[in-house]
Amino acid sequence: MTDFFSELSDILFLDIETASVESSFDALPERLQDEWIKKEKLINKSEEEYKAGSLFFEKAGIYAEFGKVICVGVGYFKFDKETKTLRFRTKSYAAESEYDSLLDFAELLQKKAWILCAHNGKEFDFPYLARRILINRIPLPEPLQMAGKKPWEIGHLDTLELWKFGDYKHYTRLELLAAVFDIPTSKEGIDGSQVNDAYYNQNDLQAIREYCLRDVLVTAQIYLAFQGLPPEIEFEIINLDLEQE
Structure with a gap:
């Protein structure tokens, strides 16, 4: 022992x-905003319409490219x-x-x-x-x-x-x-x-x-x-x- x-x-x-790299989607650089919108389309499981970037605060922290x-x-x-x-x-x-x-x-x-x-x-x-x-x-x-x-x-x-x-x-x-x-x-x-x-x-x-x-x-x-x-x-x-x- x-x-x-x-x-x-x-x-x-x-x-x-971890947390989202910024406090809001709007604070992201434009290039990262474009990339997040692409990512968001993949992770959104709801059939309801949503505003682009609306999942950022909730979900971004689990991705190293969008979180910290x-x-x-x-x-x-x-x-x-x-x-x-x-x-x-x-x-x-x-x-x-x-x-x-x-x-x-x-x-x-x-x-x-x-x-x-x-x-x-x-x-x-x-x-x-x-x-x-x-x-x-x-x-x-x-x-x-x-x-x-x-x-x-x-x-x-x-x-x-x-x-x-x-x-x-x-x-x-x-x-x-x-x-x-x-x-x-x-x-x-x-x-x-x-x-x-x-x-x-x-x-x-x-x-x-x-x-x-x-x-x-x-x-x-x-x-x-x-x-x-x-x-x-x-x-x-x-x-x-x-x-x-």
Whole structure:
């Protein structure tokens, strides 16, 4: 068990929160407006007529070309062999500018050969981060580089993929996994559907930070559950954001 906890320290659990790149469709450069209208026609499932650009505020944040990263939450375990204490350290990167947030996050990724873990990370978090890092003209950190690598050389874990067991049609929400494994919910305060409003209309980046870090913690607890560890396993949570205040 001690060896497992030591190896666990190589995994960086993460979650991202995203918003539309601008507060409104009208604020987009003309070229991006044209591209969004094309995208919007593909994602609109309603047969009712709608005004071009009306889906931008609600939907743009999920696309890296039309959205931006407003918070990256991370967490990692550290096992103290002398005291036999397991600690989970968390931190959020949520500066006023996306560039500053991603630059600080990229610097963290360069500090060691992290294995990245997120829920639906391979489909969303990892590619979204890589795209926005490049859009911000930041060199892509090694843990996010995939070109030329064989599948087993890519250090990415995905709790959604692990739960699928090869069933590629099966999507399971993080909250559902938390419920079946009896892990406390992360859905207190805001939820993902409210992030854009909290960011642009409420100016409540702190609520977004807290929500993001709760998802990081739940993802880490689900990963432990996948290893057969009991839900009552104890570890100390250290929020590094609080230590900087």
